[in-house]
Amino acid sequence: MEENKKTCLHGHHTSQGALMSPFGGFDMPIQYRGIVEEHNAVRSACGVFDVSHMGEVLVTGDDATRFVNYIFSNDVTAAQPGQCLYGMMLNDHGGVVDDLLVYKFSENKYLLVINASNIDKDEEWIQERMNDSNPDREDGMPFRIDLELVSEVVSELAVQGPEAEKVVEEVLGIPCADLTFYTFKETHLDGHDILISRTGYTGEDGFEIYAEDEVIVDFWEKLMASGQCEPCGLGCRDTLRFEVGLPLYGDELDDDITPVEAGLTMFVKLEKAPFMGRDAVAKQKAEGAKRKVVGLELADKAIPRHGYEVLNEADEVIGHVTTGYHSISLDKSIAMALIDARYAAMGTPLKVRIRRKTFPCAVTGKKFYKKSYKK
Numbered sequence: 001m002e003e004n005k006k007t008c009l010h011g012h013h014t015s016q017g018a019l020m021s022p023f024g025g026f027d028m029p030i031q032y033r034g035i036v037e038e039h040n041a042v043r044s045a046c047g048v049f050d051v052s053h054m055g056e057v058l059v060t061g062d063d064a065t066r067f068v069n070y071i072f073s074n075d076v077t078a079a080q081p082g083q084c085l086y087g088m089m090l091n092d093h094g095g096v097v098d099d100l101l102v103y104k105f106s107e108n109k110y111l112l113v114i115n116a117s118n119i120d121k122d123e124e125w126i127q128e129r130m131n132d133s134n135p136d137r138e139d140g141m142p143f144r145i146d147l148e149l150v151s152e153v154v155s156e157l158a159v160q161g162p163e164a165e166k167v168v169e170e171v172l173g174i175p176c177a178d179l180t181f182y183t184f185k186e187t188h189l190d191g192h193d194i195l196i197s198r199t200g201y202t203g204e205d206g207f208e209i210y211a212e213d214e215v216i217v218d219f220w221e222k223l224m225a226s227g228q229c230e231p232c233g234l235g236c237r238d239t240l241r242f243e244v245g246l247p248l249y250g251d252e253l254d255d256d257i258t259p260v261e262a263g264l265t266m267f268v269k270l271e272k273a274p275f276m277g278r279d280a281v282a283k284q285k286a287e288g289a290k291r292k293v294v295g296l297e298l299a300d301k302a303i304p305r306h307g308y309e310v311l312n313e314a315d316e317v318i319g320h321v322t323t324g325y326h327s328i329s330l331d332k333s334i335a336m337a338l339i340d341a342r343y344a345a346m347g348t349p350l351k352v353r354i355r356r357k358t359f360p361c362a363v364t365g366k367k368f369y370k371k372s373y374k375k
Contacts, residue, residue, distance in 0.1 A: 090277025
């Protein structure tokens with residue numbers, strides 16, 4: 001059995017007593033002091049996450065813009081250098097190969113940040129697309145690009161929470177107040193190149209920092225020594241993203257769930273140049289999806305978990321829970337679920353089967369908690 005990979009901060013996590021667990025092929029911290037404490041720290045002050053397990057792919061060359069636009073659902077031609085875009089890579093059936101962030105440096109240079117669990121699959125899929133005929137070229141020749149798989153040499157920290165800007169500037173010495181939501185810049189500290197973006201996965205203001213291993217280790221040590229932020233594991237990263245309706249690949253998205261079903265068509269620009277999965281998504285959008293990801297709110301404190309069945313009032317199974325928790329911020333049991341679209345109207349009464357009992361719930365929006373981003 002293949003051993004799980006370790007990030008450059010693995011020794012720091014274990015020395016701080018973090019509960020470790022496999023995730024996406026890596027041995028990652030799930031919690032330190034506790035999921036509730038870490039969750040609340042991000043909502044009220046500042047938390048720092050090791051997200052070095054994420055994958056990074058650099059796309060450069062004369063056809064970089066055309067290629068990224070071909071494999072990506074959003075429209076990079078509408079972005080300025082220094083902007084980030086969220087979107088998806090789609091298969092021929094409109095299912096999601098992965099959801100990702102694209103960083104636009106110039107028309108000839110992009111960074112793709114992909115999910116850890118999909119690194120190998122994504123890299124193979126992207127390399128296969130390089131051999132596709134460029135739909136924007138009359139001669140039908142492949143794309144003129146270079147791919148550099150930089151996941152092994154780039155590590156990443158996420159500093160999140162209402163005090164994140166203060167912490168990044170004062171503790172790490174990185175000016176960041178000039179960054180607005182979903183923008184980034186390159187900077188240099190002590191001879192090292194650093195990329196910082198005003199992005200995150202928590203619903204709070206925050207930053208993601210990319211650099212070499214030694215820089216990330218130094219930053220982690222400075223943040224811990226400052227006493228101004230809480231070390232956070234993937235446990236509260238999940239509770240935080242869930243409360244603000246952000247999808248997780250493998251739960252609300254996968255190869256068989258489309259952006260239409262997931263409610264993410266705002267990140268699919270059907271009017272742009274041809275791209276992978278476009279026709280399938282356009283067809284489903286016009287005809288209407290038979291399934292939909294919705295929010296659920298339970299009247300009881302019973303906790304719905306991933307995979308639990310969702311039933312209509314006639315006790316017929318109409319779908320399943322994709323993510324469920326007793327919300328830390330809201331003190332109520334909530335879930336996201338993929339269900340028959342006929343039951344997706346707001347307020348529709350449904351049930352969730354938890355173990356051998358069923359508990360009443362109602363369809364609600366997926367954004368359970370108000371996001372707090374700096375625009």
